[in-house]
Amino acid sequence: MVSQTEMKTVTTDSFSQGIRDCIPTLLGYISIGLAFGVIGITSNLSILEIFLLSVFVYAGSAQFIFCGLYVAGAPVSIIIITTFIVNLRHFLMSLTVAPHLTRYSSLRNIGFGSLLTDETFGVAVTKLMKENHLGGRWMDGLNLTAYLSWIAACTLGGIVGKWIPDAESWGLDFALVAMFVALLVLNLVDVGKSKLMHYLKLIGCVAVCMYILSYFLPGHLAVLFSTIIVATIGVVTEK
Amino acid sequence: MTTNLAMFLIILGCAVVTWLPRVIPFMLVRSVQLPDVVLRWLTYIPVCILSALVIESLLNAEGKFVTFEWLNLMAFIPTVFVAIFTKSLSQTVIAGVLTMAVLRNLF
Structure with missing residues (x-):
């Protein structure tokens, strides 16, 4: 068997490669962004507010929950605390990616962190798994493409929302799940046979954890705690 | 195409609490060797x-x-x-x- 290191090829650190690697995720961003714009309008947000949310909050699930709480007339404190909890998983994602980018300036690191999302995290760790290396220009290309597409899609959704046919009947809401499935599989492709078995058992643990925690916790917290618990199991059980 | 100050402040508050968990790890790993x-x-x-x-x-x-x-x-x-x-x-x-x-x- 060829050793793992020999198989790893490092592509150049270029902005345009970052843009290209972002393209497969765009269907997810655009369909969900459009859907957000529509929900925003029906939640009595103005187009300007939809635009501001996508620029400043830049997080799909948090923005949807924002709408839900706002419409329900929830107090400001609840809206802000809930947003915080929904996005807390990004702390783990940033912590995973950050050690590979410490050679860049503080300012650029703030940029990498500010634009981290579930999707860009998934693409970045898949690249890490393959090449064990992340480049700053590539990160910027990936992040800015995702960010600008998100803002454009949300705003467009707010403008043309009334005329868009129901996105669900087109299966577009499944784009995000399909993308996570693909990123998960791509992360497992290169790990080697013995490690693969370990990972598959851990995924089984995640399933069990998710099922049990879903009785007590909202989905986003079940995701956070399952990840923390099973990553710990992973370290303890590794050979 | 409007908003008011209260709404803008709520959005800003949400922005801060989503931004901090994303950025703190990037700052942390620069000063602390994990x-x-x-x-x-x-x-x-x-x-x-x-x-x-x-x-x-x-x-x-x-x-x-x-x-x-x-x-x-x-x-x-x-x-x-x-x-x-x-x-x-x-x-x-x-x-x-x-x-x-x-x-x-x-x-």
Whole structure:
């Protein structure tokens, strides 16, 4: 068997490669962004507010929950605390990616962190798994493409929302799940046979954890705690 | 195309609490050398968090018992096979969306 290191090829650190690697995720961003714009309008947000949310909050699930709480007339404190909890998983994602980018300036690191999302995290760790290396220009290309597409899609959704046919009947809401499935599989492709078995058992643990925690916790917290618990199991059980 | 100061401040508040968890780790790892065990722990985060996000979408916790989101589960299975055989992000997304579109129009 060829050793793992020999198989790893490092592509150049270029902005345009970052843009290209972002393209497969765009269907997810655009369909969900459009859907957000529509929900925003029906939640009595103005187009300007939809635009501001996508620029400043830049997080799909948090923005949807924002709408839900706002419409329900929830107090400001609840809206802000809930947003915080929904996005807390990004702390783990940033912590995973950050050690590979410490050679860049503080300012650029703030940029990498500010634009981290579930999707860009998934693409970045898949690249890490393959090449064990992340480049700053590539990160910027990936992040800015995702960010600008998100803002454009949300705003467009707010403008043309009334005329868009129901996105669900087109299966577009499944784009995000399909993308996570693909990123998960791509992360497992290169790990080697013995490690693969370990990972598959851990995924089984995640399933069990998710099922049990879903009785007590909202989905986003079940995701956070399952990840923390099973990553710990992973370290303890590794050979 | 309007907003008011109160709304703007709520959005800003939400922006701060989403921004901090994203940025703090990037600042943290510059000043603190993470212990080896933490770095090893972090190597498990991608697979754990991605599988948790997928499983979250397959579960329905609305009723008394946690059950499956059946339509998502049915679309999930062919999507996994397409992902394994093509190893392509875009082809998997397209296959997933098409499967879901077909399922929605059947049921």
